[in-house]
Amino acid sequence: MQEVVVQTIQHKIANYTEKDFFKEASQYFIQKEFDSTLVFTTKQLNLPSSNMVTDYCHYYRGVSFQLKELYDEAEKEFLQVSKKFEFYLLIKVVLGEIAIEQRAFQKAIAYFQKVEQSNYQHLPFIDIHSIHHNIGTSFLHLEMYDKAETYLIKSKDAHELQRDTVRLVSSYSDIANLYYLQYKDDLAIPYFKKAHKLAQKISDYELKSKAAFNLAIVEENRKDFSKALKYRKEYEQWHDSLINENKVWETAQRQKQLAIKEKQKQVVILEAINKVGIAQRNGFIFSSIVLLILLGTGTYFYREKVKANKTIAAQKEALNELNATKDYLFSVVSHDLRSPVNALRKQHKQLKAEIEKQAYENLDKTIATATTISEGMYGLLNNILHWSLEQSKQLLFLPKVMRLQPTIEHVIFDFKEFASTKNISLQTNLDEEITANFDRESLKVVLRNLLDNAIKYTPKYGNIQINLSSTATEACIEIKDSGIGFSSDQIIKINQLTTITMEKIDRSKGVGLGLLLCVTLIRKNKGNFSIENNFDKGSTIKIILPKT
Known part of the structure; x- marks a missing residue:
């Protein structure tokens, strides 16, 4: 809540003389005790009230529901506030913020632009620069890039004048993402770097981790893996700090809740003592009823305990199985890494020997071989990272309806140079x-x-074709190559795969962690993944994704 709003409410209740529930509701609202606020505003709204009191009650309820993340209820309360309410424009801003949380970006823009077009200049509680930023991010989500750029640049310029470091980090990051989504890397990357540099000066771990993560993705796409690894480590450091900070906050909340429960228990105990005294005075019948209630309660808690123990035992068994699979997977990966690491070591020795002998005509071949081995190792490690994030539920996953062609083209662009080294045609x-x-x-x-x-x-001078088609309910990505194809056993294994388990990871007959990861991620997107061999040569991989 803004300070000007709190001061206005305090002034209102200081001069309020009616004997009803509005004063109590206002005091609880200022103290941020929103459950009590909702109770007393409900009581007040059931009484005849002035328009001013009614508007404040709906405003209190809207803010309470918003902070409890009950956005539908919050919106209903705010919409009942009249236009004469002194914080009416602030309500429009809050409705826009709620619409963003509900990903209703067109609605959010409409609310914010009403404020933008109003006479807001004399109102201290309206931050027009934040409103411009919210309009810009809403247009960005709607992929209306020109309008998004206008508002984001306007917000950024204002924040630079104010020297608001925290908001500048967000502004720079959003502008960078705006340009990056349009493949304007030369414009996007400087803003990513600005956001990262400023993020070092603030204490917001979430903004720090996002800034580092963005640069890690950029450097991975640029194939500068040393920088990507550096930013990835920095992201993990800030991400861990954010998790620890959240854990501290959660612990404090739990302790607070336990203290409240303890007080409630004490109240219950005192009431029970009083009830026992009444029961003794009223005789044997009432005592029998109390005993029956206690017996029923004990039976209920006993059954709940048995049910909880069964749940814990099942979770423990599932966890043991998952840990066994993880340990076995890492043993397989360490085995798979041993050979390329040994080969890379030999290539380095050979490279050193050729330099000492000045056999420069062989250097290109040796360096190319070492590079190929390094890239293979990086791909394996990257797959392990994504798999571990997915298994630990830490993989950022934000599905939404969007066009497929830009994403596919983005990935194809990264592989054009690799394909050209083998004279492979990408169609x-x-x-x-x-x-x-x-x-x-x-x-x-x-x-x-x-x-x-x-x-x-795929052998040299081969070809790879990427097709995109759709039906009324599904979209299909098809990757067809003229390579060596798959064995029938491998195709059966992949097409029947549902989860990664020890039985499905086999060093000699397995299908590789990369393909297992592909199947897992496509299933997470509620899609289907299938492979079939072509009639002549090579194979065709189909990815089916839902349209809604």
Whole structure:
């Protein structure tokens, strides 16, 4: 709550003389005891009240529901406030913020622009620069990039004049994402770097981690893996700090709740003592009723305890199975890493020997081999990272309905140079209008794995075709290559895969962590993943995604 709002409310209740529930509701609202606020405003609204009191009650209830993240109820309360309410424009701002939380961006823009077009200049509780930023981010979500740029730049300029470091980090990050989504890397990257540099000066761990994460993604896409790893480590450091901070807050909340429960228990005990005294005075019948109630309560809690123990035992068994799978997977990965690491060591020794002998004609071949081995190791480690994040529920997953063609083109662009080294033709047939409901980053991980495998196992002068088609309810991405294809056993294993378990990871006959990760992420997107061999040569991989 803004200070000017609190001061206004305090002035109102200081001069309020009516004997009803409005004064108590106002005091609880100022103290941020929103449950009590809702109770007393309900009582007040059941009484005849002035328009001023009614408006304040609906405002108190709207703010209380908003802070409890009950956005539908909050919106209903705010819409009942009359236009004569002195904080009416502030309510429009809050309704816009609620619409953003509900991802109703068109509605949010409408609310914010009403405030923008009003006579707000004399109102101290209206922050027009934040409103411009919210309008810009709403247009960004709607992929209306020109309008988004206008508002975000306007907000950024204002925050620079105010030297508001925290808001500048958000402004720079949003502008960077605006340009990056349009593949304007030369404009996006300087803003990503500005956001990262400013983030070092603030204490907001969430903004710090986002700034580092954005640069890690940028450097990964630019193939500068050393910088990407540096930013990834920084992101993990701030992310861990954010988790620890949240844990401290959660612990404090739990302790507060336990203290409240303890007081409630004491009240219950005192009431029970009083009831026992009444029961003794009223005789044997009432005592029998109390005993029956206690017996029923004990039986209920005993059954709940048995049920809880069964749940814990089942969770423990599932956790043991998951840990066994994880340990086995890491043993497989360590085995798979041993050979390329040894090969890379030998390549470095060979490189050193050739330099000492001045056998420069072999350097290109040796360096190329070492680079290929390094990239293979990086791909394996990247797959392990994504799998571990997905398994621990830490993978950022934000599915929404959007066009598929820009995401596919983005990934293909990263692999054009790799394909050209083998003279492999990358052909596309992508309908720009086809949309699907998916998470952009997880789909990129899947496409990178599939294109990397397709290029790796397709001989020189081969071709890879990427097609995009759709039906009324589904979109289909098809990757067809002229490579070596799959064995029938591998195809059966992949097409029947539902989860990653020990039985499905086999060093000699397995299908590889990359493909297992692909299947897992596509299933997480509520899609289907299938593989079939072509009649002539190579294979075709199909990814089916829902449209809604």
